Amino acid sequence: MKLRTLTLREIRMPLLNPFETSFGSVELRRILLIEAEVDGVAGWGECVAGETPFYSPETIETAAHIIRDFIWPILKDRDFDSADDVWNLLTRVRGHEMAKGGVEAALWDAEARIKNVPLAQLLGGVRKELATGVSIGIKPSLDDLVAAVEKELAAGYQRIKIKIKPGWDVEPVRRLRERFPLIRLMVDANSAYTLADLPLLQQLEAYHLMMIEQPLGWDDLYSHVELQRKLQTPICLDECIHTEEQARAALALRACGIINIKLGRVGGFNRARRVHDICRQHSIPVWCGGMLESGIGRAHNIALSTLPNFTLPGDVSASRRYWQQDIIEPEVEVSAQGTIAVPAGAGIGYAPLLDRIERLTAVKETLS
Ligand code: OSB
Numbered sequence: 001m002k003l004r005t006l007t008l009r010e011i012r013m014p015l016l017n018p019f020e021t022s023f024g025s026v027e028l029r030r031i032l033l034i035e036a037e038v039d040g041v042a043g044w045g046e047c048v049a050g051e052t053p054f055y056s057p058e059t060i061e062t063a064a065h066i067i068r069d070f071i072w073p074i075l076k077d078r079d080f081d082s083a084d085d086v087w088n089l090l091t092r093v094r095g096h097e098m099a100k101g102g103v104e105a106a107l108w109d110a111e112a113r114i115k116n117v118p119l120a121q122l123l124g125g126v127r128k129e130l131a132t133g134v135s136i137g138i139k140p141s142l143d144d145l146v147a148a149v150e151k152e153l154a155a156g157y158q159r160i161k162i163k164i165k166p167g168w169d170v171e172p173v174r175r176l177r178e179r180f181p182l183i184r185l186m187v188d189a190n191s192a193y194t195l196a197d198l199p200l201l202q203q204l205e206a207y208h209l210m211m212i213e214q215p216l217g218w219d220d221l222y223s224h225v226e227l228q229r230k231l232q233t234p235i236c237l238d239e240c241i242h243t244e245e246q247a248r249a250a251l252a253l254r255a256c257g258i259i260n261i262k263l264g265r266v267g268g269f270n271r272a273r274r275v276h277d278i279c280r281q282h283s284i285p286v287w288c289g290g291m292l293e294s295g296i297g298r299a300h301n302i303a304l305s306t307l308p309n310f311t312l313p314g315d316v317s318a319s320r321r322y323w324q325q326d327i328i329e330p331e332v333e334v335s336a337q338g339t340i341a342v343p344a345g346a347g348i349g350y351a352p353l354l355d356r357i358e359r360l361t362a363v364k365e366t367l368s
């Protein structure tokens, strides 16, 4: 495989509803798409870096800079056998996992299209259908929250995750448990608490949550070890796990019972598969996280979720939850049973809508 050109596009897409977390609210998504031309075939990837460095250090600007000035010079005209080799070529670039992951994802799509196989199959996926859940943002009121959960359950979703922050934690959970005693329910704090909040986090134990996602510092593995010792509810790590080494440390130290894998957060499919395999060896289940992706990133998440240890419903939900119209065809749909059918076509298995992408493009740059 030889990479000829890389096209970076920043597209702007308004979310149907603002999405609020403990670190902020987003209404207009600015998304960095990556189109790789490999042996005359176009592969598509999405860099999941945010508009702000409030979830993790990268932003779409830092990612574009790292791709243009450091990743592109390494990969340009380089011959490689598989997209799986790209991670090793990029080890000189420290960190910047989302920048690497977006480029690598485009190369995986290209490789699968060249080989005329679904990306899920190229990755070693075993599932034809995925169980899915939703991530529900912080709402203006408890009534709004209950209504949002009702709507998603009616749509079929198999697991409800709500965002929490200080002042919006025990009450919303209590209220949802009263109304929905048996649903699979979990919370995600996005690093909003410290160990000093132990009494509050212990109050959540009464509501049999599936897990508490990333309660403590974004890069603070050790405090999660301390916390997990004192909680029965499994901790699920998100932000903390941005390398394979952190996954190994988290499992050895028993910092968590579950890991959320996000393709971009760990630097692409090569590392995501490593983290997946390490968790499997430790009998730690994983699930696929979401980053409010467009259809391109969503399609990659679907392929990743077909690996055997993705045994819990992920945050991979339908296009229509986010967008008036997505940028792929068909859109990602979820059945009344809360499942997604893994596409059977080559590559990511969804067609990027080029005209629409061009119309949404605010900045475009081709590296050649
Ligand atoms: O912590 O999982 C998270 C969105 C942006 C940044 C971080 C997170 C999220 C979500 C949304 O929870 C999941 C989705 O894409 O629906």
Ligand code: MG
Pocket (backbone or CB within 6 Å): 188, 190, 213, 214, 238, 239, 260, 289
């Ligand atoms: Mg999270």
